[in-house]
Amino acid sequence: MSDCDCNGACACACADCGGAATTPPVAYNPPGQDRIAYRAGTYRSFYGRMVAGLSGQQAGPLRQLHTRERGDPSIALLDAWAVAADILSFYNERIANEAYLRTATERRSVLELARLTGYRLRPGVAASVYLAYQLDANAGALTIPVGTRSQSVPGPGEQMQTFETAEPLEARARWNAIRPRLTQPQLRSAADIVDQPLYLRGVSTRLKVNDALLVDFGMGGQHDFHYYRVGSVALDEAAGRTRIGLRAWSGGAGTQSLALPGWLQLSFTSIDTLIRQLGRLPNLQPRNALRLRRDPAQAFVGGADVYPQLLKNFQPALDARLYDALVNAPVAQPVPVRVYALRVAAPLFAHNAPHQPAPGLENHMVLEPPDYVVPTITNTWGPFADLPGDGPDGLPHIALDRVYDTVRADADSWVVVDRPFVDGFSDAPDVPAGVSVHRVGNVRTATMSTPAGAALEVTQLDVESAWLRDLGDRDRMESVLESTAALRGTRVYAQSEPLELAEEPLAEELGDERGRIGEIELDGLYDGLKPGRWLFVNGERSDMGDVRNVAATELVMLAAVRNGVRMTAGDTGGGKEPPPPEPLPGERIHTFITLAEPLAYRYRRASVTLQANVVRATHGETRHEVLGGGDPTKAFQQLALKQGPLTHVAASTETGADSTLAVRVNGLLWHEHVALVADGQDARAYVTRRNDAEQTSVVFGDGMHGQRPPGGADNIRAVYRSGIGVSGNVGAGQITLATDKPLGVAGVVNPLRASGGADPDRLEQARRNAPLAVMTLGRLVSVRDYADFARAFAGIGKATATQQRSAGRAAVVVTIAGIDDQPVDPNSDLFRNLLAALRRLGDPQLPLRLQLCEALALTVRARVALQPDYAWEDVAPRIRAALYDAHGFERRKIGQGVVDSAIVATIQQVRGVAYALVQVRTYTQGELVAGLTPATPAGINRVEPAQIAYLTPKVPDTVILELLP
Template sequence: MIFGPGSDASLQLLASLKPAVGDGLYGALKTIGFASPPALQSIDALRVKASVFGHNAPLKPIVSSQGVVLGTFEWPLNSGIVEVVVADGTQARITITREGTATSQNVDLNTVTGTSSIVVGSDHVDVSVLSAGEFGFDGGTFACKELQTTLSVRSYAASVDPPFFSEALVVDQPVAAASGARAAQAERRAISTRVREELPLPLSAAQQKILTLDAEYDQILPGSQIILRRPAKSPAVSVHQVAAVDTVSVAGYGLTGRVTRLTLSDAWLDASDLALSDIRDTSVYAATDPLDLADESIDPAEEPVAGDRIDLDRLYDGLQSGRWLIVHGERLDIPGATGVTGTELVMLADVELALDATLPGDLLHTRLLLAHPLAYVYKRNTVVIYGNVAHATHGETRHEVLGSGDGSIPGQRFTLAQSPLTFTSASNPAGVDSTLNVRVNEVLWHETESMAALRRTDRKFMTSTDDKDKTTIIFGNGEHGARLPTGQENVRALYRTGIGKPGNVGALRISLLATKPLGVKSVVNPLAATGGADRESRDSGRRNAPLGVRALDRLVSVEDYADFARTFAGIGKAAARRLSDGRQQVVHVTVAGVDDIPIAPTSDLFHNLRQALRLFGDPFEPVRLAIRELVELLISARVRLRPDYAWEYVEPHIRRALLDGLGFDRREIGQAVELSEV
């Protein structure tokens, strides 16, 4: 359907009716995607892999007062100093130091009953005074022979349960006791004592966002993203954004160094991360590098270009039904062969706007519907489609003033200054049309084959060509054809020169124009030029002279088709047979060009001959036209020379004799070669 759903003709009609809309219509449609967007919008490569500072630090040693290492334990992520000073056995001062800042609180132990909770800065501390009996064990404190008072200090956040840490700091208070007396009856002696311990402290909200790496990484930038992999955590992988990047010198966990410190936009640590062992196995992936998303790859061999539909890579305007296109690419339909290219001329039957809704992110693109399926199967990534195909024939255009007409002279003649005159293929019995246009006083005169049947007022002329390819124009004598009117340089000619085999140039050989039309940047001929034939020789004309009389431009018998084709300009040999195509009887005509020039099925010569056979033949007789298939004849012979002859002088004569007897000029289409002929 021309104006059916998806047809490009609807857009062309809209652009014609509303030019203001049409100017930007195709440009807008090229960027519109009606298919669902792809799930994957972007992807980054992480170019840096790092570890946290201290991941390789040895465990922290436990050293006695004598400097002996008693053991090791894991480093805390954040530690503080808890100091308890007891004066006179009744007054205690608790000091907690965090990150160099000390906060203190006084406690009257006489007022402590059971357990009392006090606030020291941002920490909550539970204080309890416990008495342990002689040779007893109470409250987690072992006492022997002496009475002890134990101060239990717990630090925790108000919203966290269980507390971050709980340590018992024992403050010894020796008491003198009488022999056999109970500890409760002893008189307490007031003393002063001091206990100082380094204990793990919970990380603040700001500290939970700090990530210190093991070295300097200049590739990491603020605003980029990092990925953390912590196998012991759930989830094991997390994504964070870098808010700030600093290069600092750090000392901790028994190590020192200059490293990169990242401040993240959200916390990567939580309340359960207290010791270095919680983060030793952390892997940091950073330094994002955006990558371009590649289009989904299509196997060019598994999904070739074939048939009568071709999907283009985007939306193209200006394509109309009935226009010619040229398709070129590497062929895949030749088993065992690679690198063989093919080129063919195709007609555009329709243009559609295509969209694959199942392909995420697909955009509107042009789909070509061809009048006939492609003759070959092409490798997809090698296909090139040429548009703006223009018909071109050989010949250089000439404008020439032939001279002045003189009404007193009958049969006036003028010879063209340039030669040879160009003839183009046509579907008439001769097979050619002349490119010569003659105007007298700006009125067009027409060419005729003979003056005999002309009236005295007929504005016609005839031409003759000599052996030097010089063409002479002959006008009427006043009785058979009109004489030229008298005038000053009033006879002008427009014609083209150049004809024959030189016009059969190979593919991609034409790249220049004599005059470049407006808007044309470059030209090329993807297809080789074919059908150009030299003028008929005398011998060929002598052989073909009787053939034109047999058919008299009316094809009745099978032989008439062969004779008509043989006299057609550009055809050197022809054969006709009545064959069956499997459904009906047809007249099958096989032709070869003059001197075996190349003839393409898409050439003007082939098209015009087929049209002429149908025009002058039986309309109810189906005709099939085919180009000859070349069969090479290989001859192996032993040649014995006389003593007086040399091979290098004899060989050209032997080759010439074989060509004269068995060459193209001496053989008919399908003629067998007998051994006796050699």
């Protein structure tokens, strides 16, 4: 082939064409090219035509010039002009290419072409984040003003970023970490106390298994005693309480049936469920407090916080005292159950007395059983065991086996007498085993002796309700007193010590798996919480089955606040009419809150904290700057901002961003317009221009279209914020430096990552988005209009729209992705503003759903054969780079299918490749989950409309290259 580039109209006198033609080349440009041919010729064609002209009929005297040596001055002159023409035609072609959007290579060209259609290159958008402030414990109520600055701690390769609060925040120290209510008063009865644990205050109760407990269920001054044994003891040192299980007084140790927490009853069927749970997005909260839907019935329900707030408003004297009084006001009687630990277990005096010989047989060496006198209470205690009177009044005395100094006589001193079965023999009645409780009226120490002559110092108890009185029959009482079994087997449990009850822990989880909005009861009474306030909910998820220690954080909005008490269930069972609910015994007033949207996850209640000092913040730092002095002699006076880039925040406008620039001339605010052509001579307006370095300039009018700024020294001032782009998308917990610290502020943190930040349009993005300005014209009619509008919205990289059926109606589903695959959180300003703009500019009667696209993993295995003399070490990196460039996120579209031939074509274009054999697969996230197990997912090449498949250089194994021999 010849290297002639004359497009078939050669006049260059080269060997291939002979220089016969003198017609200039004609450029032909097929449609859809990324560059156009617009050159009149090249150096070779220009030189050839000029040299050929020396021999033409119109050459005149120049025909006498026969030399064609380049050293000849005449030929050298033609050579110089050929060089000049080549340069001119080259730049002329470049200028022609810069005049078309598809072929322009300079960002300035695209910027100016876009302005012709009214499109301004997207300036980028600032990231948004929600900050949680921490206040000193002794700080009072304070207001954190708008513009309070905080900074991030940069990671490797990052720079410190500044964020400013976008709203005023009323903050209080009590709101640093609010806990949900974790305990409630114990409601126990004799019917269920064995089946439920009992919680005692403290961890030093000194109780152990089989210890005796006396429980009084009496009310109204009456006693209803029941006796139990300790079945189990568990210490909860963190909560400062002891959990004990009870069993019946006699019998086996027994077992206690406790309901397992809900998170122990769940089980996973597959890892896929785990990944789906981890990947669930938080629910979309209202955009701000003004967009919160309020229900008057809910706002003025009984116990609503509006009532004490109104009282404080009408009676200022209540302001500092009302809530302190309410929090300490008992609304129900204390818990009626009283528990006593019986620390002493004592046998009766002479319980170990031996059998004595019958009178007159003391000297016999061998005694038969009938000759024994067995010990009983009657013959060992003597007159101390005499029953008073002739009626069944019982025995008012109890003699213990030794001295017990710890037994006292007071109002709460009780003894439990455990009596064994007594066989009445002959005519005496049998006496069943029994347990009785008695108040100790008097305690004394005395010396008692047995008939055998043993004398011991013992403790004698006078009981107010006589012992054995429960038998109700004197013959039975005498049977006990005359029984050796009663003497040896009776045990007296004394030294009753009252145990203070603790509140029982609440086991129910926080959140509802059915997505219902429920109330959250807080651990106290909180003043000042108002609907519309942002909250962070932090805790350990309990909806993960057997997987523990999975922490989560949700941003939620407060919808309603009321103050009330926890009520009993009021259910008797058995189909009977349940009694009305009543406050739990000993209950006090707590605050109940309702969220605008249900929690997306379920949490272990004990792990949850709620942060209420939360405020929205955006990326950027405020600058106060003197731009200069006005000069009315200049038309379109231009002044540049000294700091950059200018911050634009997300907004529900057509462009998706609002500038933070405010310009004042002589103290008067001037307004930024898109263009000055429609402004009159009195309009205080200006436009802004951005150069390639993202430096912003303010351009004023010429007196005909917009005012010229009045003259003065430094009378033009600007307030704006600088800082924008993906650098503001810092991770969770990175914003920890409170640059501005109002008095009382201890610190700040962002529990969730910042999101929504996007860089200004690059060349390819501007080329793609510029035509969109004339596609929708500020109104959304067709389905494609929704996609075009979303694609041109600041911060959005890709968008598509489809029509689907929902509840029998047509609905538009818009699927979006962030620029460079930056994550877009549903609660970010970017997502909320785009949704609001779509609804405002579209059909209000048409159902609309905005969703994030699902990323698919695109993988390529290519076996490549090389052309001779090429090295694999040089070709393989270029193949990999070409694949990432042609099939990376930037070049792929949402819903675009994967074609094997396109992958082959990309590889074939790399210099040195002879041919390639490829295998292409796409993997959904569900298939990636399957790959976590030993099973290998098959992978498919199908891409759904709401999915995008692309290669990512972050995972090198997605592109596997092999050299064919």
